[in-house]
Amino acid sequence: MTLDPAGHIDVRTLRVKVKPNAKTRALQEQPDGTWIAQVQAPPIDGKANEALIALVAETLDVRKAQVSIRSGASGRLKLVQVAD
Numbered sequence: 001m002t003l004d005p006a007g008h009i010d011v012r013t014l015r016v017k018v019k020p021n022a023k024t025r026a027l028q029e030q031p032d033g034t035w036i037a038q039v040q041a042p043p044i045d046g047k048a049n050e051a052l053i054a055l056v057a058e059t060l061d062v063r064k065a066q067v068s069i070r071s072g073a074s075g076r077l078k079l080v081q082v083a084d
Contacts, residue, residue, distance in 0.1 A: 010084040014056070018076050020048040027059045049073060056080055 015034045022038035029035050041051035049069055057064040060082055072078035 012082045012084065013070065014080045014082065016052070016056075016078045016080050018043075018048060018052055018078060020051075025051075025055055027055050046073075049078075052078070052080070056082065 016037050017034065019036065019038045020041060020043040022040055024038055025040055026038045027035060037052050037055055039048050039051035039055060041047040053064055053067045053069070056062075056067045060067075062082060062084070066083045068081050070079040070081045
């Protein structure tokens with residue numbers, strides 16, 4: 001975790017569109033700055049959200065504990081926070 005000069009934790013927010021039940025796992029940034037995440041898990045009982053957190057953590061090389069879904073937990077469009 002890094003701190004900015006004011007002593008705050010450096011946090012990034014990603015706007016992500018999730019596609020559950022995909023054949024492959026992928027996280028791709030779009031030209032407009034949003035991201036598309038393909039996860040193999042179904043959107044049942046939070047499994048797709050767990051898969052999204054794992055995918056973001058793996059792709060950005062951070063721990064899963066540093067990734068959280070800030071809004072949109074029950075929809076396909078989500079705001080995901082990543083603490084560096």
